[in-house]
Amino acid sequence: MFKNCSHHLSLQLNTDSLMDLKKTQPFLYLGLFYLIISFITRIIFFFHPITSADFTLSEVLKVLVIGIANDVFVFILASSVLALYLLFLSDSKYKKPYGPLILSLLVLIFLYILIVPNNIFKQYGGSVTKIVLIFVGLKAFLFGLMFFFPQKRIKIRNVLYFITLFLYVLLIVFNAVSEYFFYNEFGVRYNFIAVDYLIYTNEVIGNIMESYPVVPLFSGIFIITLAITLLIYRKTRNELQNLPDFRQKMILLGSFAVLVAISLLTLPVMMQIKSTNVFADEIGSNGLPKFYWAFTHNELDYFQFYIQMDEKQAEKNFLSQYAEPSLSRPVASAQPEIKKNVVLISVESLSADFLEHYGNTQKITPFLDSLADRSLMFTNLYATGNRTVRGLEALTLCIPPTAGESIIKRENNKNRFTTGSVFKSKGYDVKFLYGGYSYFDNMQDFFAGNGYGIVDRNNFKPEEISFANVWGVADEDMAKKAIQVMNAEARSGKPFFNHWMTVSNHRPFTYPDGRIDIPGDAKSREGGVKYTDYSLRKFFEMAKKQSWYSNTVFIIIADHCASSAGDTELPMDKYRIPAIVFSEGFIQPQKFDGLMSQIDVMPTVFGLLHFNYTSKFLGQDVFTKEFQPKAYIATYQDLGLVKDNSLTILSPVKKVKQYSLTPETGKIAPEFNIYYKENLLKKPEQKLVNDAVSAYQSTSYWVKTNALTR
Structure with a gap:
């Protein structure tokens, strides 16, 4: 008798365990699909042309x-919504008295949101009320269907389950x-740029629509x-016929909670695992936690x-480079001031190696190359960052980059000491010109808040636009508008500064x-x-016909390079x-070959x-x-100082x-030493570390304390 009972109990436990395991099939199939897709993505990244690094077999295995x-760990966290969805699947909730109570409650909540003008959701503003109203209304409708038509319950549940699986698979593929x-x-996984792209959906969606074959891509x-969803659905839909009981749900929920806790504790640690190979770190990481980290x-x-170091010592060390070692210091010239008009043109994504002067043989910048021969050319100049807002920050505020987002995109970005404020103090008319909508990247808020007039796409009449894409009007249209603006400024009798x-x-x-070949x-x-080069030539052809041309200084400089991917953190x-x-x-034609930063350009112009x-x-x-020859280069988290043939990075x-930086002169344009081989040092030189800390710590402190306001 006891033997039979023991056998029966063992059989029951095995059956329950098998049933508990079968209830996890949706997670297992989705998880397997996610791992396969992620594995394929990593293999593609290994062989992508932008991955300019070599890997040994052991390194590849380690990355994988x-x-x-x-x-x-990411899938465990991402499957939380599916776990909650399956947890609340039940037939008992439709029985009396629960069914009528739940349905009545859902209807009352819906009517409360719909009718009461100052309901609790209104306090959150935006679209929160509409979203909650749609969610509760849909929930009440579906619950009502399953309550009043129990014979259709399984069919409705299957449809909802299919939709849930479809959305999960779509998210994985997309x-x-x-x-x-x-x-x-x-050349990296998601970072703060992806967060920007999520915020500026109009520009980003438009960019995608215009850049890629959208119909074939989205059809694929x-x-x-659909194919993967159907496969998983057919393999797992029978599990919805017999829903787990309360005990089974608690076991599954407890197991899942433990896995979630482990994932939450482990992922941050995994994100801190770094090697000397940046591409290995990026390929081995997962984009979703990186996106969350960037978002927060x-x-x-x-x-x-x-x-850090002592703040006073940091400031003293940093300010020692100036003739007057103080943050607010007089700049004086022995010669009379020359109040020429100044036009600063910052060119989108113009890497140095696009120009023939730096060894390019494609002849895509014929005008800029010809203009460079008649200009003061800075041949050893480095951008502070890899985003437009960093370039604008460097040219407007003339300060090293600070960790995180550019000051342009921060709330406390107004009344700063800027190139515009210096020109305004000299009686100049100061404007920012942009072919797109200047709300993008917070440019309008920043420049207007610092005394600049703004001319952007809003100022164009339809007949003034020959071509436009999602980023704005074509550069040649902006060139024509710039001439109009400058002519009007010149007629006012005031000198002008236009960026x-x-x-x-x-x-x-x-x-x-029809503009270029x-x-x-x-x-x-x-x-x-090449088209931007063409547009600049058109601008100068028009400018040369204007009365103000001979009394104007033109500065042409890139905002950043076309790509930021490389073998190290800061290539x-x-x-x-x-x-x-x-x-x-x-300006007498000459080449200045000394190492310099983007933040040195405008102080140099003021000196001229x-x-x-x-x-x-x-x-x-x-x-x-x-x-002192040096350059500041940075991402949103890696802060670099180039000085004395060394690159010091704070992270x-x-x-x-x-x-250590070794010039490689055998590639292209050897006279400019455009390429440097970066060799990691086992023991950094402390003086250069102190110089880097002094620069970035002091700048961060002055930004934080608003010491750089005018």
């Missing part, structure tokens, strides 16, 4: 193992495609999603995440046909560069940009004009005897790396 671990295109553009995504860390507190930001050299690289719909980077060749200063009869002013700029006039969490 770390990647699989990351994917497992995320893989998105990560591929993001990696194709930036839909077909793959748009501003990084230097004093929380980076190595024009170009847009055409940006994906999708579309422009009007590359079709406007070819969507090639070379075409974008030097991905930050090198061209810059020329041209003024017929005033012999301006007297009280400066809070942290850049230097490169023609003064106090100038979270209080990490320091240093590379």
Whole structure:
């Protein structure tokens, strides 16, 4: 008798365990599909042309193992919604008295949101009320169907289950495609740029629509999603016939809660695993937690995440480079001030190696190359970052980049000491010109808040636009508008300073046909560069006919390079940009080959004009005897100082790396030493570490305390 009971109990336990395991089939199938897609994505990244690194077999295996671990933990967290959905599947909730009570409650909540003008959801503003209303209404409708038509319950449940699976599979496929295109553009997984793209949906969706074959792409995504969903649905739908009881749900819920806790504790640790190979780190990571981290860390507190020194000592060390070692210091010239008009043109994504002067043989910048021969050309200049807002920040505020998001995109970005404020103090008319809508990247808020007039796409009449894409009007249309603006300013009798930001050299690289020998719909980077060069030539042809031309200084400089991907955190060749200063009869043609930063350009221009002013700029006039050759290059978290043939990088969490820089002169344009080989040093030189900490810590402190306001 006892033997039979024991056998029966053992059989029951085995049956229950098997049933509990079968209830996890949706997770197992979805998880397996996610791991396969992630594995394929990593293999593609290994062989992608942008991955300029070599891997040994052991390194590949290590990356794949770390990647699989990351994917497992991410999937566990991502499947929480599915777990909750399955947890609340029940037949008992439709029985009396629960069914009528739940349905009545859902209807009452719906009516409360719909009728009561000041309901609790209104306090959250935006679209929260509409979203909750739709959700509750849909929930009440479906619950009512399943309550009043129990014979249709399984069919309705199957439809909802299919939709749930479809959305999960769609998210997995769409995320893989998105990560591929993001990696194709930036050479990294999701970062703060992806957060920006989520915020500026109009520009981003428009960019996608114009850059890629959207119909075939989305058709392929839909077909793959539908096929995989049908496969998983057919394998698992029978499990909805017999729903787990309360005990089984508690076991499954408890197990899942443990896995979620482990994932939450482990993922942050996994994200801190770094090697000397940046591509290995990016390929082995998972884009979703990186996206979440970027979303919650748009501003990084230097004093929380980076190595520090005594603040007074840091400031003293940093300010020692100036003739007057103080933050607010007089800049005086022995010669009379020259109040020429100044036009600053920051060109979208113009890497130095697009120009023939730097060894390019494609002849895609014929005008800029010819203008450079008649200009002051800075041949060893580096951008501070890899985003437009970083370039605008460097040229407007003239300070090293700070960790996190650019100051332009922060709330406290107004009344700063800027290039515009210096010109305004001299009686100049100051404007920012942009072919797109300047609300993008918070440019309108920043420039208007710092005293600039703004001319953007809103100022164009329909007949003034010959071509436009999602980023704005074509550069040649903006050139014509710029001439109109400058003519009006010249008639006022005041000198003017105009900062024009170009847009055409940006994906999708579309422009009007017939201007250059590359079709406007070819969507090639070379075409974008060559068309921008064409537009600048048109601008100068028009400007030369104006009365103000001979009394104007033109500065043409890139905002950043076309790509930021490389073998190290901060690859030097991905930050090198061209810059020329041209003024017929005033600026003598010459090449300045000294190492310099983007933040040094405008202080140098003020020096050429012999301006007297009280400066809070942290850049230097490169023609003064106090100038110290150096450059600041950074991402949103890695802060680099290039000085004395070394690159020192400060990173979270209080990490320091240093590379020796060896010029490689045998590739292209040897006279400019455009490429540097970066060799990681085992022991960083402390003086250079102190210089880097002094620069970035002091800048962060002054930004935080509003010391750089005017």
